[in-house]
Amino acid sequence: MNNEDTIFIDTKQLAERWRMDARSIHNLRLKNKGPSYIQPSGPNGKVLYDLNEIKSGKKDQGYQMKHALLSPSSADKWTKCPAMPTLAAKVDYQVGLPAAVGTLIHSMTEQLLKGFLVDVTLEDYWLGKTELVEDFEIIVDQDMIDCAKIYVDYVQDRAKRLNGKLLVEQKVRLQEISEDLYGYADALIITPHKMCVIDLKTGKYPVSPEHNKQAMIYAIGALSRYGNEDTEVEITIVQPRATWGGKPIKTWTTSAEFLVNWAYDFLKPSVDACLEENPVYVYGDHCRWCNARSICDLYKQYNKGEDNDGK
Numbered sequence: 005m006n007n008e009d010t011i012f013i014d015t016k017q018l019a020e021r022w023r024m025d026a027r028s029i030h031n032l033r034l035k036n037k038g039p040s041y042i043q044p045s046g047p048n049g050k051v052l053y054d055l056n057e058i059k060s061g062k063k064d065q066g067y068q069m070k071h072a073l074l075s076p077s078s079a080d081k082w083t084k085c086p087a088m089p090t091l092a093a094k095v096d097y098q099v100g101l102p103a104a105v106g107t108l109i110h111s112m113t114e115q116l117l118k119g120f121l122v123d124v125t126l127e128d129y130w131l132g133k134t135e136l137v138e139d140f141e142i143i144v145d146q147d148m149i150d151c152a153k154i155y156v157d158y159v160q161d162r163a164k165r166l167n168g169k170l171l172v173e174q175k176v177r178l179q180e181i182s183e184d185l186y187g188y189a190d191a192l193i194i195t196p197h198k199m200c201v202i203d204l205k206t207g208k209y210p211v212s213p214e215h216n217k218q219a220m221i222y223a224i225g226a227l228s229r230y231g232n233e234d235t236e237v238e239i240t241i242v243q244p245r246a247t248w249g250g251k252p253i254k255t256w257t258t259s260a261e262f263l264v265n266w267a268y269d270f271l272k273p274s275v276d277a278c279l280e281e282n283p284v285y286v287y288g289d290h291c292r293w294c295n296a297r298s299i300c301d302l303y304k305q306y307n308k309g310e311d312n313d314g315k
């Protein structure tokens with residue numbers, strides 16, 4: 005075996021970076037046709053993965069999606085209903101097809117932004133492939149690839165214009181508020197005076213960056229590590245597939261001072277309420293998106309005569 009055939013696979017490292025389990029990393033490699041080169045750091049600074057070597061005996065396990073108890077993506081719900089996180093944790097919830105498609109698109113963007121694809125386009129690598137995500141077999145189409153490319157183009161252009169440091173899928177913790185509050189920011193751009201928090205939304209229901217709780221939580225976590233009280237914070241939602249609601253890329257600019265005040269005046273009391281022994285149930289419009297509504301007595305009281313999913 006010559007050098008070019010040598011494979012160094014640190015699946016743990018890759019799994020952590022890709023938010024998948026190690027077997028899914030093998031699967032991803034197994035399913036992709038060559039040529040494809042992936043370059044995490046290795047003994048020679050460049051590691052070449054030979055797909056044929058990886059093919060042997062790997063059973064398809066699909067992707068895994070893991071979430072914190074107080075997931076930033078669910079913040080709009082748990083800041084309104086403190087009981088939601090603990091009740092939702094009791095439900096063996098299966099994500100829907102749109103969320104599974106979103107996971108796959110995020111994987112594509114991560115490949116590009118981390119430089120994992122060398123001399124291979126997204127189309128070459130992904131178009132027409134069938135991927136198992138959760139329980140869904142998803143055939144990658146051009147719309148999904150276009151969505152990934154619009155986001156990647158924006159992120160790369162913004163990082164270049166600001167001459168900032170780009171962090172992709174960066175884990176952010178808000179341990180000053182709670183150890184249970186953490187998440188993964190799609191993209192952060194760090195400069196001495198400005199920080200950009202960029203979130204890719206793959207759904208069609210339009211999402212605004214203004215006072216977007218998920219992105220604000222990412223920003224606060226990132227500020228505690230990379231910012232200071234004078235940092236300007238730019239929150240951007242990139243949503244190429246939104247079918248209405250204006251432009252696909254929307255930005256809201258705020259300050260570190262505003263976000264820190266929000267964290268201590270609003271976010272921390274909301275988190276504390278969720279972590280109480282007997283958290284309060286609060287019914288409202290947010291219940292429509294709650295994963296726990298099938299086992300929630302309060303929801304059932306308000307929706308007598310409907311099925312448990314409120315459909």
Ligand code: SF4
Pocket residue numbers: 081085087088091285286287288290291294295296297300301302303
């Ligand atoms: S269904 Fe509504 S009231 Fe029940 S836990 Fe979920 S958000 Fe709270």
